[in-house]
Amino acid sequence: MANVVVVGAQWGDEGKGKIVDWLSERADVIARFQGGHNAGHTLVIGGQVFKLSLLPSGIVRKGKMAVIGNGVVLDPWSLFSEIDKLAAQGVEISPENLMIAENTPLILPLHQDLDQLREEAAGKAKIGTTGRGIGPAYEDKVGRRTIRVADLADEETLDARLDRLLAHHDALRQGLGATAVNRAELRAKLLEIAPKLLQYAQPVWKVMNDYRKSGKRILFEGAQGSLLDIDFGTYPYVTSSTTMSGMAATGTGLGPSAIGFVLGIVKAYTTRVGEGPFPTELEDADGQRLGERGREFGTVTGRKRRCGWFDAVLVRQTCAISGVNGIALTKLDVLDGFKTLKICTGYEIDGTRYDYLPTAAALQAKVTPIYEEMEGWEESTEGARSWADLPAAAIKYVRRIEELIQCPVALLSTSPERDDTILVTDPFAD
Ligand code: GDP
Numbered sequence: 001m002a003n004v005v006v007v008g009a010q011w012g013d014e015g016k017g018k019i020v021d022w023l024s025e026r027a028d029v030i031a032r033f034q035g036g037h038n039a040g041h042t043l044v045i046g047g048q049v050f051k052l053s054l055l056p057s058g059i060v061r062k063g064k065m066a067v068i069g070n071g072v073v074l075d076p077w078s079l080f081s082e083i084d085k086l087a088a089q090g091v092e093i094s095p096e097n098l099m100i101a102e103n104t105p106l107i108l109p110l111h112q113d114l115d116q117l118r119e120e121a122a123g124k125a126k127i128g129t130t131g132r133g134i135g136p137a138y139e140d141k142v143g144r145r146t147i148r149v150a151d152l153a154d155e156e157t158l159d160a161r162l163d164r165l166l167a168h169h170d171a172l173r174q175g176l177g178a179t180a181v182n183r184a185e186l187r188a189k190l191l192e193i194a195p196k197l198l199q200y201a202q203p204v205w206k207v208m209n210d211y212r213k214s215g216k217r218i219l220f221e222g223a224q225g226s227l228l229d230i231d232f233g234t235y236p237y238v239t240s241s242t243t244m245s246g247m248a249a250t251g252t253g254l255g256p257s258a259i260g261f262v263l264g265i266v267k268a269y270t271t272r273v274g275e276g277p278f279p280t281e282l283e284d285a286d287g288q289r290l291g292e293r294g295r296e297f298g299t300v301t302g303r304k305r306r307c308g309w310f311d312a313v314l315v316r317q318t319c320a321i322s323g324v325n326g327i328a329l330t331k332l333d334v335l336d337g338f339k340t341l342k343i344c345t346g347y348e349i350d351g352t353r354y355d356y357l358p359t360a361a362a363l364q365a366k367v368t369p370i371y372e373e374m375e376g377w378e379e380s381t382e383g384a385r386s387w388a389d390l391p392a393a394a395i396k397y398v399r400r401i402e403e404l405i406q407c408p409v410a411l412l413s414t415s416p417e418r419d420d421t422i423l424v425t426d427p428f429a430d
């Protein structure tokens with residue numbers, strides 16, 4: 001049986017949460033390996049809505065182990081407020097079903113401050129971040145001055161870490177016109193939350209390797225999307241982590257051979273939140289209709305998502321980079337009732353045709369999408385649970401996408417509800 005990695009193949013919000021929840025019925029362990037509480041994953045189970053940010057979507061099922069790996073950046077206060085919110089919805093969370101890697105870096109209030117100060121200072125050139133401190137927290141990790149979960153267990157270590165961290169942040173804050181960090185207050189806050197957090201701390205790399213040896217099925221849950229990847233995304237309008245499939249291994253402490261099937265989650269059209277290039281963006285009635293039918297508002301910030309036609313160039317590119325074996329195509333139902341649909345099959349830049357998105361920002365800004373038109377369908381696909389329920393034009397649209405992105409559809413989703421999902425190929429099957 002293969003372990004499965006789920007990654008977003010566009011700009012995030014592809015429906016990863018729904019698919020991870022659906023797949024987790026057949027998994028033993030569900031692990032997050034990058035990102036933080038910038039993610040917003042919505043699950044709808046029998047009409048009940050669960051919104052998850054940091055916790056793996058498998059947490060809502062009983063008897064599964066949820067893991068937060070070292071590749072994540074973790075805001076402990078936000079974690080416990082999410083745990084409390086879920087408890088109020090009847091989901092019990094304890095060290096029995098959640099563990100956190102000891103070497104996970106923390107997001108502190110000073111990271112959130114810096115994220116927001118920088119966005120304000122950037123004015124029009126802002127990234128449009130979620131303002132949660134994700135970028136600054138990753139900077140401190142690679143800058144070797146972060147505080148990690150295990151550091152909370154020893155006051156002497158914590159003090160040394162705080163000294164190094166605040167020397168850096170106070171200088172930055174001064175430059176941005178903000179006051180210095182209140183060290184005593186931050187220290188007290190950290191020591192207060194330490195025992196609560198430490199009860200979940202584990203050498204995750206070791207436990208995961210044991211799970212692997214004993215044949216447990218692992219489902220890795222990616223956050224964000226491939227076009228927000230720090231290396232391969234539309235830089236600098238990206239997030240600060242590696243969102244590609246390879247990160248599942250280093251973000252939890254397993255070797256790359258632990259990754260079996262890579263499932264790319266792909267929305268049947270395109271959306272993006274925040275700033276940055278978006279070749280197929282629609283600012284007309286079609287874009288408006290996609291946003292309304294797809295309820296395209298961010299889970300985390302409530303911002304309106306920008307909407308556009310399906311871009312096969314970008315998805316072919318991200319599927320190649322993540323080594324996607326099959327895709328889960330979501331939100332097909334949102335396209336019901338469109339007379340015609342457009343798919344972007346290539347780009348034209350300064351009279352030259354491209355079959356990929358070039359890296360140079362100056363070229364990205366000049367992309368003209370080349371479209372192919374397809375006939376839409378009048379019938380409803382909402383809630384369809386088998387191919388036989390799909391109109392011929394919808395099947396044609398799906399088949400054309402497979403052809404253009406050079407990757408087969410393994411799953412198809414036709415509503416937010418868990419069970420409105422069509423299985424074509426089982427990703428867990430070897
Ligand atoms: P994620 O960040 O990739 O987990 O995606 P989000 O949860 O942020 O956004 C996807 C939204 O679409 C959520 O509100 C889901 O409930 C919803 N959704 C997921 N799959 C489908 C689908 O097939 N059809 C429709 N109409 N909505 C879906």
Ligand code: IMO
Binds near residue numbers: 131133135223224
């Ligand atoms: P899920 O997991 C969509 C975007 C932000 C911004 C950029 C950088 O729900 O798919 P950050 O706060 O990460 O520094 O912001 O990345 N972004 C997302 N967009 N879905 C997400 O997560 C996102 N997480 C970050 O809007 O453009």
Ligand code: MG
Binds near residue numbers: 012013039040041
């Ligand atoms: Mg989301």
